[in-house]
Amino acid sequence: MRLNDxxxxxLLVWMAVVIWAAFQWAPxxxxxxxxxxxxxxxHVPTAWVATLAFLVSCVASILYxxxxxxxxxxxxxxxxxxxxxFALLATVTGSIFARIMWGSYWNxxxxxxxxxxxxxxYAAYFALRAAVADxxxxxxxxxxxxxxxxxxVPFLVFVVPRIWWSLHPDTIINKQGTIKMDSRMFQVxxxxxxxxxxxxxxxxxIECRIERIRQRRQQELL
Amino acid sequence: MSNWLAELTAVxxxxxxxxxxxxxxxxxxxxxxxxxxxxxxYTIGPYRIAEADRPFxxxxxxxxxxxxxxxxxxxxxxxxxxxTHTAALLRLAAHPLVVWAGKLLFNLVLLIVLMAILVPLYCxxxxxxxxxxxxxxxxxxxxxxxxxxxxxxxxxxxxxxxSRGALFSVLxxxxxxxxxxxxxxxxxxxxxxxxxxVLSTLRxxxxxxxxxxxxxxxxxxxxxxx
Amino acid sequence: xxxxxxxxFEGVAKRYDARVIFKGVSGDAVPGRILVITGPNGxxxxxxxxxxxxxxxPTVGRIEWRLGREPPMARDEWRRHLGVVAPAxxxxxxxxxxxxxxxxxxxxxxxxxxxxCRECLEQVGLDPDRQTQxxxxxxxxxxxxxxxxxxxxxxxxxxxxEPGSNLDxxxxxxxxxxxxxxxxxxxxxxxxxxxxxxxxxxxxxVELAG
Numbered sequence: 001m002r003l004n005d006x007x008x009x010x011l012l013v014w015m016a017v018v019i020w021a022a023f024q025w026a027p028x029x030x031x032x033x034x035x036x037x038x039x040x041x042x043h044v045p046t047a048w049v050a051t052l053a054f055l056v057s058c059v060a061s062i063l064y065x066x067x068x069x070x071x072x073x074x075x076x077x078x079x080x081x082x083x084x085x086f087a088l089l090a091t092v093t094g095s096i097f098a099r100i101m102w103g104s105y106w107n108x109x110x111x112x113x114x115x116x117x118x119x120x121x122y123a124a125y126f127a128l129r130a131a132v133a134d135x136x137x138x139x140x141x142x143x144x145x146x147x148x149x150x151x152x153v154p155f156l157v158f159v160v161p162r163i164w165w166s167l168h169p170d171t172i173i174n175k176q177g178t179i180k181m182d183s184r185m186f187q188v189x190x191x192x193x194x195x196x197x198x199x200x201x202x203x204x205x206i207e208c209r210i211e212r213i214r215q216r217r218q219q220e221l222l
Numbered sequence: 223m224s225n226w227l228a229e230l231t232a233v234x235x236x237x238x239x240x241x242x243x244x245x246x247x248x249x250x251x252x253x254x255x256x257x258x259x260x261x262x263x264y265t266i267g268p269y270r271i272a273e274a275d276r277p278f279x280x281x282x283x284x285x286x287x288x289x290x291x292x293x294x295x296x297x298x299x300x301x302x303x304x305x306t307h308t309a310a311l312l313r314l315a316a317h318p319l320v321v322w323a324g325k326l327l328f329n330l331v332l333l334i335v336l337m338a339i340l341v342p343l344y345c346x347x348x349x350x351x352x353x354x355x356x357x358x359x360x361x362x363x364x365x366x367x368x369x370x371x372x373x374x375x376x377x378x379x380x381x382x383x384x385s386r387g388a389l390f391s392v393l394x395x396x397x398x399x400x401x402x403x404x405x406x407x408x409x410x411x412x413x414x415x416x417x418x419x420v421l422s423t424l425r426x427x428x429x430x431x432x433x434x435x436x437x438x439x440x441x442x443x444x445x446x447x448x
Numbered sequence: 449x450x451x452x453x454x455x456x457f458e459g460v461a462k463r464y465d466a467r468v469i470f471k472g473v474s475g476d477a478v479p480g481r482i483l484v485i486t487g488p489n490g491x492x493x494x495x496x497x498x499x500x501x502x503x504x505x506p507t508v509g510r511i512e513w514r515l516g517r518e519p520p521m522a523r524d525e526w527r528r529h530l531g532v533v534a535p536a537x538x539x540x541x542x543x544x545x546x547x548x549x550x551x552x553x554x555x556x557x558x559x560x561x562x563x564x565c566r567e568c569l570e571q572v573g574l575d576p577d578r579q580t581q582x583x584x585x586x587x588x589x590x591x592x593x594x595x596x597x598x599x600x601x602x603x604x605x606x607x608x609x610e611p612g613s614n615l616d617x618x619x620x621x622x623x624x625x626x627x628x629x630x631x632x633x634x635x636x637x638x639x640x641x642x643x644x645x646x647x648x649x650x651x652x653x654v655e656l657a658g
Binding site for chain 2: 471477494498501503505508523527530532534537538539540541542543545550552554555556559581
């Protein structure tokens with residue numbers, strides 16, 4: 001318990017520092033409207049966490065189908081719920097940025113399409129879960145769907161040819177894989193990534209614990 | 223092995239026979255496609271789209287009609303079994319993969335019939351000129367197969383849920399989005415005679431179809447037997 | 449018949465979220481004997497039958513099917529040795545009686561089995577109606593077709609859920625004779641019922657509390 005508490009408070013401090021650094025310590029980016037580039041410190045990590053959550057959900061789904069341990073279904077669903085939240089955040093922050101920079105909220109460039117795609121998958125996943133009453137069947141069907149969805153993601157993200165001009169600023173990683181950001185900005189971004197990942201892990205752990213207790217109480221009825 | 227073929231054929235023939243006697247899926251899919259085609263043809267017609275945009279827009283519209291027509295009827299072979307309570311005896315009599323293959327075949331036939339009627343009509347009514355008809359057919363064939371194999375899995379899933387009609391579309395469309403993008407690009411390329419574009423599409427669609435097939439072989443029994 | 453099958457189940461429970469259907473159900477179905485499952489409406493008799501068939505999973509508990517003295521069979525093997533008649537399990541309405549039976553024979557990998565199908569139809573008294581679509585059958589006729597379908601492949605295990613429902617008194621007498629002789633042939637019979645008469649057919653009993 002002590003370690004968990006320490007980590008929790010550590011996360012709080014870390015995020016506070018990240019937020020401060022995002023606004024004060026990192027320099028303004030050249031070529032962006034005003035201070036709007038600072039949104040990258042929050043937008044990119046939320047998109048990253050949305051994808052990470054999906055990965056966790058899929059791994060848990062595969063494990064569920066393999067071992068039929070109900071906790072894996074809990075993990076899959078909890079991770080997906082958080083993933084949906086972060087995907088929404090990523091879409092909204094991205095959209096705000098697009099409006100400031102290019103005057104329109106949405107343009108269907110490859111990255112925007114990918115995050116929408118992820119949102120659609122999450123929405124479908126929860127629609128499916130809501131439609132099944134039997135808990136074992138719900139777990140099985142949801143797990144199968146998560147795996148099917150997971151397989152189509154690489155096709156959308158990597159294989160769809162980027163034949164159209166992308167609005168997305170390639171300030172982070174360009175085609176050669178080198179990093180073109182100012183070093184301070186890069187540090188804050190990495191810090192934010194770690195912080196958001198920590199936030200995800202924390203929320204995910206709590207969510208799983210609550211569900212485990214709920215399941216145990218239901219099991220006791222037997 | 224030969225037993226499997228006979229068993230699979232039994233499932234396929236049974237679905238075909240039942241469909242022939244009631245024509246529910248065919249009506250749903252066919253009417254949807256023809257109505258949509260009439261609407262598109264009437265409002266847009268062969269003249270409203272600028273020449274430069276025609277290959278792409280007409281390709282996109284065609285596939286949108288095909289996709290939504292599929293949503294109208296491709297889940298029926300599974301949903302009907304659950305709704306009429308015949309699924310239980312089928313589960314007890316047949317091997318899961320036999321059921322999968324038989325119903326996939328049925329969905330493929332349904333899709334082929336749909337495309338055979340829709341595509342020529344579409345090209346005529348919308349004035350869609352295709353430079354490379356054989357490549358065009360290749361895109362239709364591979365795209366159709368991948369569409370069928372994906373929707374067969376989704377149909378199996380939603381049949382086990384309290385499926386209201388919308389759930390099939392809600393679950394299918396995210397899975398079909400990459401396919402939709404690919405086949406539209408491929409059809410555009412085929413209509414302009416760009417073989418490279420078609421080939422890259424075919425590669426993507428075939429690999430997507432292949433992966434879905436392999437996944438179905440593993441996952442369908444799980445869904446069916448649950 | 450492929451050999452005698454015994455079914456043992458222990459501590460079987462089923463729950464849907466917070467609702468417990470039944471718990472702590474145990475019993476044995478052995479060759480040559482009729483196991484009767486009874487209980488008030490809603491006690492889960494049909495659910496238990498589905499679990500014993502392998503069509504549903506129990507929330508907790510073990511079910512074992514053994515062929516002779518061999519180790520327990522895998523769940524997906526059970527269906528080969530099983531014939532079921534249940535209200536919630538229907539035959540195909542758009543097909544004729546003969547087409548239904550031949551379909552089930554074919555899909556089990558037994559080929560069209562025309563003579564055997566006709567034999568089963570004769571036994572249940574449906575031979576004259578074999579070319580009629582099931583859509584046009586009375587409920588009694590449908591029930592008899594289901595019984596024909598269950599015995600088509602000569603299974604060592606027969607499970608009946610309210611089999612006498614929809615049958616007239618003649619049909620019910622015939623069913624009793626059929627069930628007893630099936631048991632005498634060494635088959636394992638499971639019968640879920642509320643009917644007082646049918647309950648007397650049983651040699652062993654499992655009661656669900658409800």
